[in-house]
Amino acid sequence: MATQAKPDLTSGAPDHGARHVAIIMDGNGRWAKKRFLPRIAGHRAGVEAVRRVARAAQDMGLECLTLYAFSSENWKRPASEVADLMGLLRHFIQSDIDEFHANGVRLRVVGHYQALDPSLVALIEGAMERTAGNRGPIIAIALNYGAQDELVRMARMLACRVQAGEIKAEEIGLAEVEGALYTADLPPLDLMIRTSGEQRLSNFMLWQAAYAELYFTDTLWPDFDACALAAALDAFRLRDRRFGGL
Ligand code: IPE
Numbered sequence: 381m382a383t384q385a386k387p388d389l390t391s392g393a394p395d396h397g398a399r400h401v402a403i404i405m406d407g408n409g410r411w412a413k414k415r416f417l418p419r420i421a422g423h424r425a426g427v428e429a430v431r432r433v434a435r436a437a438q439d440m441g442l443e444c445l446t447l448y449a450f451s452s453e454n455w456k457r458p459a460s461e462v463a464d465l466m467g468l469l470r471h472f473i474q475s476d477i478d479e480f481h482a483n484g485v486r487l488r489v490v491g492h493y494q495a496l497d498p499s500l501v502a503l504i505e506g507a508m509e510r511t512a513g514n515r516g517p518i519i520a521i522a523l524n525y526g527a528q529d530e531l532v533r534m535a536r537m538l539a540c541r542v543q544a545g546e547i548k549a550e551e552i553g554l555a556e557v558e559g560a561l562y563t564a565d566l567p568p569l570d571l572m573i574r575t576s577g578e579q580r581l582s583n584f585m586l587w588q589a590a591y592a593e594l595y596f597t598d599t600l601w602p603d604f605d606a607c608a609l610a611a612a613l614d615a616f617r618l619r620d621r622r623f624g625g626l
């Protein structure tokens with residue numbers, strides 16, 4: 381059996397080479413079910429994992445960590461679960477924003493968050509404004525995010541610019557498309573992790589994942605920790621990224 385090198389958690393230097401890691405945080409419900417607990421218990425444990433992994437990402441020198449917290453399709457869940465998730469999110473921002481700010485983190489939200497409850501929108505915008513001038517890593521939370529919705533919005537935005545005479549249709553290139561995405565000012569995506577054994581993107585960062593490395597682990601999100609992130613970055617370091625070249 382191949383022996384796996386132990387991940388090095390002591391070095392702050394980012395020798396893994398990844399700037400931007402995105403995580404599809406999946407498996408909260410199954411984690412709870414295994415313990416005969418209600419799904420909300422899994423989501424609560426999932427918030428603890430967010431705290432752990434956000435700290436680890438800073439320690440490991442990532443420039444940006446994007447976390448898929450609520451998809452544009454998650455509205456299909458029972459209203460009580462949606463309410464629980466929104467409540468946890470509200471509590472998370474309220475309780476953790478001081479620590480993020482003290483650590484120089486820039487908090488960002490990607491997705492159509494404006495459709496959430498107005499008081500939550502105000503909380504999100506306050507947190508983003510407060511931390512916008514920080515110089516540390518970006519923690520981006522994907523909320524009411526759907527990549528297909530993002531691409532539709534991008535098309536509409538560029539069509540409006542053409543209609544207004546700001547640019548010509550033939551001037552639209554990669555930079556214009558990327559500038560019209562939620563992720564416009566985030567670094568290019570290097571690594572996409574999905575927990576819980578599922579191997580699909582579930583409408584997450586379809587454009588951005590074009591040349592990202594994909595990493596799937598059976599670990600359920602509430603069990604994910606610094607060691608698990610280090611293992612993913614170790615695997616990433618060994619990948620041969622060719623971008624279509626040789
Ligand atoms: C991920 O865990 C959290 C969200 C999608 C909000 P799930 O709630 O999808 O957990 P499973 O997939 O049912 O185990």
Ligand code: IPE
Pocket residue numbers: 404405406407448449450451454578580582
């Ligand atoms: C993806 O997980 C969305 C988030 C992690 C927020 P889901 O649990 O919603 O994905 P599917 O339904 O299994 O594809």
Ligand code: MG
Pocket residue numbers: 406407408
């Ligand atoms: Mg799931």
